[in-house]
Amino acid sequence: MRWDQLFDDLEAQLQAQERRELDSEVADRTRRERAAVELGARFAAALGAPLRLHLAAGPVLGGALLDIGEDWLLLRGDTGRDSVVPFAAIVGVTGLAARSAQARTARRFGLGYALRGLSRDRTTVAVTDRGGQVVTGTIDVVGADFLDLAEHAVGESRRASNVTGRRTVPFAAVVSVESR
Numbered sequence: 001m002r003w004d005q006l007f008d009d010l011e012a013q014l015q016a017q018e019r020r021e022l023d024s025e026v027a028d029r030t031r032r033e034r035a036a037v038e039l040g041a042r043f044a045a046a047l048g049a050p051l052r053l054h055l056a057a058g059p060v061l062g063g064a065l066l067d068i069g070e071d072w073l074l075l076r077g078d079t080g081r082d083s084v085v086p087f088a089a090i091v092g093v094t095g096l097a098a099r100s101a102q103a104r105t106a107r108r109f110g111l112g113y114a115l116r117g118l119s120r121d122r123t124t125v126a127v128t129d130r131g132g133q134v135v136t137g138t139i140d141v142v143g144a145d146f147l148d149l150a151e152h153a154v155g156e157s158r159r160a161s162n163v164t165g166r167r168t169v170p171f172a173a174v175v176s177v178e179s180r
Helices: 002-035 039-045 111-120
Strands: 050-055 060-068 072-077 082-086 090-094 124-129 134-142 146-151 165-170 174-179
Touching: 039 060, 060 082, 072 111, 082 111, 111 134, 111 174, 124 146, 134 165
Parallel strands: none
Antiparallel strands: 050 060, 050 090, 060 072, 072 082, 082 174, 124 134, 124 174, 134 146, 146 165
């Protein structure tokens, strides 16, 4: 009878040790998998969801996530206006679910390509920079890492007589580009 108790106790200890090792392995694999998740995959899982973006210049931009790209996202603001926001300008996000998309369903093009579309369509935009300054106008040129903005008032067309200045903004300084 003593041997049965001893062997039962040893068996229980072995099972407990195996369970601890399995739990440890599962936890380690989970940490490794989470470490490989990129922010874009989290955004991809939130398409259509309401988010609040805390931006580098200080403002908070709230609205529905419409689209994501390689290094940017498109948000339909609470005001009804759409804004292109570079990932680098986001300092925090409220509203993201804990899950991520299995396959990142993002546009394969970067911020420059998205801004070239606004430039091509001659859309009046409001560009917010990291200093919190907002300038309005039409994007004339989009380079590899900058944009040139012909400054003019919202509601005015981009004519030489309406242009009050020309500003070059590095992509690194762009916090948001809102269509007007």
